[in-house]
Amino acid sequence: MALKDVLKDIEGYQEIQHEIEILKKYGTDYTSQKGIVEQVIEGLHPKKIRIRVSEVWQETKSTKTLRFVAKDGFLPPFQAGQYINIFVDAGDIRTSRAYSISSSPTQLGYYDITIRSVEDGFVSSYFLDETRVGDEFESTSPSGYFCYNPLFHGEDLVFLAGGSGITPFMSMIREVAERGLSRRINLIYGSRDPEDVIFHDKLKEITGRHKNITLNLVISNPPKGYVGRPGFITAGLIKDVIGDISSKTFYICGPEVMYDFCLKELAKLGIKKRSIRTEVYGPPKDVTMQPGWPEGIKPDTLFTIRLKGGKTIQAKASEPLMISLERNGVTIPALCRSGECSLCRTKMLVGKVFQPEGVKLRKSDRTFGYIHPCMAYPLSDLDILL
Secondary structure (H helix, E strand, O other): OOHHHHHHOOOOHHHHHHHHHHHHHHOOOOHHHOOHHHHHHHHHOOOOEEEEEEEEEEEEOOEEEEEEEEOOOOOOOOOOOOEEEEEEEEOOEEEEEEEEEOOOOOOOOOEEEEEEOOOOOHHHHHHHHHOOOOOEEEEOOOEOOOOOOOOOOOOEEEEEEEHHHHHHHHHHHHHHHHHOOOOEEEEEEEEOOHHHOOOHHHHHHHHHHOOOEEEEEEEOOOOOOOOOEEOOOOHHHHHHHHOOOOOOEEEEEOOHHHHHHHHHHHHHOOOOHHHEEEOOOOOOOOHHHOOOOOOOOOOOOEEEEEEOOOOEEEEEOOOOHHHHHHHOOOOOOOOOOOOOOOOOOEEEEEOOEEOOOOOOOOHHHHHHOEEOHHHOEEOOOEEEEO
16 A cells, blocks of 8 residues: 555544645745745854954953954854854964953944963963954854843842953943843952953943942952952952842852852852852863872873874873864864863773863763763873764
């Protein structure tokens, strides 16, 4: 029996066929619009975009802002707090770094990326010392979840920023100010040096005009005669600054050491985890100091990494596997470089790696041997499938 004869015996089939004939006669023919959904999605969230540096200016002695515009077409929209991952050819190495957008999402003519000098950071040095107006790069479209959610985060927000961790907050603050939103933002911003506070003048200007946004600087290494708040962002200081802590959502973004410190201080205040938002952070400065690092594995220990297909490289125990691969001319897909997005997910055939707390591996990944190379450190010789 032919399939069309079987279909006729299915209950409701004839009615559906009759309705299709009516729609063909009186309905709208969308044939010419075939593929339009894919085009819209590609425009809003392309996999890659070409960007060009249109302006560069000095923010502080250690920090610059680079303004990127679209080389072709337009830039996709973003939410305040999101980042882009920019690909760089630094010397003989092709690598990438994720940077939060510091400009406001109220305009899409450009993305501002604010970069601070990092000790031993060859990518930050490349952007700060070698990048010029007119230089072109490739980047991902905006991504990330360090964003305001009106359904869950309420109207009272406390931003705990440290150093260059101010960048996603600056985007959020600019959006609230430019759109006249009713959210109340209390920014507590920690810095070592008052002369190296990023966006200081702009923040003073905004808080001077918008009473729902306040700024509290905390200087850990204050110079002689400094009259502001000294020290660190402690539970006592937070309580002193904001008073009633109920019904508030806390956001944290800053250096690696800031997270553990501030989370402990918030715990002292009885703040529940559901009321705390943290931005993803890249590889730790010294992975051997992370909980669970095995004794006997020294930072400079070298292991052999064999790629399915024949290529073999050497990798240090203290360096993320992704960077070791990039140093040897092997580039794999990357986005967050913080163990969160899963884009670099890779099959490990043989061997053992260390992955710090916070790497978001699925249960199935652990079961079937998948790792995130951006936050995976070799503890033995490895065989991997790219």
